[in-house]
Amino acid sequence: MTGRSAISAQHRALLTERLLACLGKDNIVLDVESQRPWECDALPLYRDLPLLVALPATVAQVKTVLQVCHEFDVPVVARGAGTGVTAGSMPHPEGVLLSLSRLDRILDIDPLARTARVETGVSNLAISAAAAQYGLYYAPDPSSQIACSIGGNVAANSGGVHCLKYGLTTHNLLAIKALTVEGEELALGSAGLDSPGYDLMALMTGSEGLLAVVTEVTVKLLPVPQAAKLVLAGFDSVRAASDAVGAIIAAGIIPAGLEMLDRLTIQAVEDYVNAGYPRDAEAVLLCELDGTEEEVAEHTATVSALLGELGASTLHVARDEAERALLWKGRKAAFPAVGRLAPDYYCMDGTIPRAQLAHVLEQIALLSKEYALPVANVFHAGDGNLHPLILFDAGNPEEIRKAEAFGARILTLSVEVGGSITGEHGVGLEKIRQMPAQFGEAELLLFEEIKAAFDPALNLNPGKGIPILKRCQEYRALPARHRHD
């Protein structure tokens, strides 16, 4: 853990005084014990405490915090709901933790144009809840959607179980408002479907709070599908299930969701929520089809026939909404269910070409033996986005080391087969050492230049997302706080 700040006590006192004057004492958290809720995100392996936590309630206050921090040249880490799993919003010990959770107003819903304009702290699910009265919803549905904020979704370019058909956050945004590190407003996107000049909204989406601070988001809303059916198929081998994934897509059908769970996960889920998965299967596929009544009926018949031909040992179409919800509950409870099998788990997020699924899963099984750590697999098979859960005991330093090494091997493997180290969780602090596995030095240097185009002093979320190469640290004469090697 990094120690408390290197910033001088006097400088710190002045900064605190200024922010207290601007925001009021109710919007600033100073003492260490009260700061604990902000010390980490949903990856508690990494934690730290900031100089202070700022809790602005208005965009004007966010602007003030940024202006003051800019004046004092201190790092700012923006945080939404803290549901990230890569330590992307872990506080900086010499900086201000800027919590945006109080900016939680839904500003406008336009049912005819099918858009929602909301403040950055509004939860993902709250948008769909507010749009439901018009028969509309916001499509990206990360599994943390009950809590995660839309601003955080933009920072992470969040996906979810339905993104093969409906896209990621980047495909579902119309406009964002953001503040630069100096506190200047950037209005990106438009009410139309594009904007003049460079597509800075694309660049901001997935930028992990390194380029600017998002304050307002306008999203596209879609009509709630008329019908949805869930097909469950059990297979005697992971390979057969993996091949079925490609076969469904090759048949010209884009399922709304296509998820796979392996044997260890199936057992854990059944013990935990009794979802009704076949305990004797090596792998279970969940294939959801949505659309109009006619379309869903047609596609359900096609997919069922196909899965039967491909040797599914169990084949079942959810009878009604209650059973569909139960089968999904199993998938959504998979992480906590697996969590009961060991003191801790470490979730990876590599993405691979679908054709490599069987190969990569077999390699992961071999690595599991090599490191003597069990691994459970539950993932977005349709997207090739793996979520291996490595089981370990964080109380045992040797196991932490092994789990991290095992995870790094999985990420390298993903890149080797033509994939990515992260499909939807982001790099944060957790995967920053794996970035050179995916990118060459020239690409990493360009990332750094992009960062500097927005934030020349590198004060927004330093140490996360993109590695700052040694060469650059010297070139920019950056303080040691930007180092992480």
Added chain:
Amino acid sequence: MIESTDIADTLVEAVIGAAEARAPLCIVGGNSKQLLAGRHCDATPLQVGGHRGIVDYTPEELVITARAGTPIAEIESTLSAEGQTLASEPPRYDGAGTLGGTLACNLSGPARPWSGALRDAVLGLRLIDGRGQHLRFGGRVMKNVAGYDVSRLQAGALGTLGVITEVSLKVMPRSEFTTTLAFALPAAQAIDTMNRRAAVPSPLNGALWHAGRLFLRLSGAQSAVAQCAREWGGEPVSAQDAPWESLREMPEALFDQAQNQPLPLYRLSVGSASSLGDLDERCIIDWCGALRWLPSEQALSSVHAIAAANGGHASLFRGGDRSGEVRAPLAPAQQGVQQRLKQAFDPGAIFNPGRLYSWL
């Protein structure tokens, strides 16, 4: 048989040479869009059209990778043989439009509101930057959030950030069945109707109004299309008479070309349900209302003011004065970021100088 030639090394050398000589380059693919989308660009042409061919196509992965000079038409015929398609329906410009140029201009056809732009389909690309480095961003997988989304940033950048050499795209299964319905309606009522139709579940994936007629295109499973067509009524339009092909290739062809000298063509990107008042009657209204084509002799600033009042922006797409600005101005903070980004990618300012804005 599709021609396949890799001239990446030649392109890299040319860029390094230009950077050393500080001699700007004008990037040319199939030379189909030189007179539209951007400002006039006066520099030595860099011919990318010879860098062509499909590098990889795996239908069950829904991914195609092709060199930038590959014509869109060739990519489409390759996909079509496997029952797949580019969902964004980019223009083919008589076979001349290339993948790289189409992405640089981010041109998309009538399916765009439902199926996304070419921008949305991009999974990764290769790019030669202004230092002559041949870089690789993104990949060939559906989801990838490592690093900044440099691939998508190239959409609409008009080649000012680098030479796109190779692109990987997500492709989609071709719709099983398509039908078009027409309704006689004034513009204001058509805008309302198309947006109302888009707000309920349906196989809608094209909505156009022009010259007193609203056209709705339904596309998807045959049973769903047939059921929706029965419910919505209207007059069935045959595939030959449907406006979608013209709209995709050259929307102004739909206007009455009685004038000898066609007017400059403006492209207004606005909120889909917004009303431009009487002006709407003079537009082609595509993208379910979000895109309006307007022939006009007015200055960009006055046309843009109308679009801006409806949450959007205007650009001079074709004709008019192409030595002045053809896009809406940006706020100073954003302009500053854009200039610094250009500097990051192209420090010697050699790529397509002034094509996007006079100051880029």
